[in-house]
Amino acid sequence: MKSKSIVVGIAGGTGSGKTSVAHYILEYLKNYEINPVLLEQDSYYVKNDHLSFSERVELNYDHPDLIDFPLLIQHIKELSAGNEIAKPIYDFKIYNRKNEVEIVKPSKLIMVEGILLFTLEELRSLFDVKVFVDTDDDERLLRRIERDMKERGRSFDSIKDQYRKTVKPMHLEFVEPSKRYADVIIPRGGNNKIGIKMVATRLKHLLSSMNNT
Ligand SMILES: Nc1ncnc2c1ncn2[C@@H]1O[C@H](COP(=O)(O)OP(=O)(O)O)[C@@H](O)[C@H]1O
Numbered sequence: 001m002k003s004k005s006i007v008v009g010i011a012g013g014t015g016s017g018k019t020s021v022a023h024y025i026l027e028y029l030k031n032y033e034i035n036p037v038l039l040e041q042d043s044y045y046v047k048n049d050h051l052s053f054s055e056r057v058e059l060n061y062d063h064p065d066l067i068d069f070p071l072l073i074q075h076i077k078e079l080s081a082g083n084e085i086a087k088p089i090y091d092f093k094i095y096n097r098k099n100e101v102e103i104v105k106p107s108k109l110i111m112v113e114g115i116l117l118f119t120l121e122e123l124r125s126l127f128d129v130k131v132f133v134d135t136d137d138d139e140r141l142l143r144r145i146e147r148d149m150k151e152r153g154r155s156f157d158s159i160k161d162q163y164r165k166t167v168k169p170m171h172l173e174f175v176e177p178s179k180r181y182a183d184v185i186i187p188r189g190g191n192n193k194i195g196i197k198m199v200a201t202r203l204k205h206l207l208s209s210m211n212n213t
């Protein structure tokens, strides 16, 4: 299957600024009229209809086993080959995938963001550029508390318990060691405008080379 797209992987800890960095990069590329695709690893949490709400709350959402990586890999390959996909939609408030899907059209630029993207060789091999967003742990935790209370329907106590029980240990076991596979590490996330611009410039170059072939 010949690739028609540039695929960028953006990994980093929870709250590091992966989504923000992806949007800032796209802002630099807005004149390119490429209708870029942004896939979130979070959309690919496995469907857990067979479990009750309280059973779903107890799962370890920072372990690779909970991500449907085969589907994510298949979707990246489909988009790269010029085919549309039916992207799952995840609902953090019910801790489950919704029944609806979002139809996503192929694009010359596919960006994928998620905490565990660089832990799997098969997935890493699909990325033309691998970026790791590196932000201090205390800052990430503060951002997560604020975001999860405002946007994901969580209480302070639940965020605190989850962080101690699974988020921090899995970060140390899986996310942090996967940094070694990155091509570029962006410290301070969205605050690092120079790092973001350097990645965007590289992507402009890759997109121009594609147009000339
Ligand atoms: N540089 C920053 N300064 C302050 N808050 C930020 C910054 N970057 C991101 N945030 C906030 O932190 C939260 C997580 O950021 P996000 O980009 O979604 O990170 P990630 O995708 O790595 O979880 C969001 O609520 C976002 O608005």
Ligand SMILES: Nc1ccn([C@@H]2O[C@H](COP(=O)(O)O)[C@@H](O)[C@H]2O)c(=O)n1
Pocket (backbone or CB within 6 Å): 013, 014, 015, 018, 042, 045, 061, 062, 091, 092, 095, 096, 114, 115, 167
């Ligand atoms: N039901 C869920 C599913 C995931 N999480 C947490 O999301 C984090 C990853 O998302 P980021 O946007 O922060 O990268 C991950 O650390 C999971 O713990 C959750 O809390 N509940």
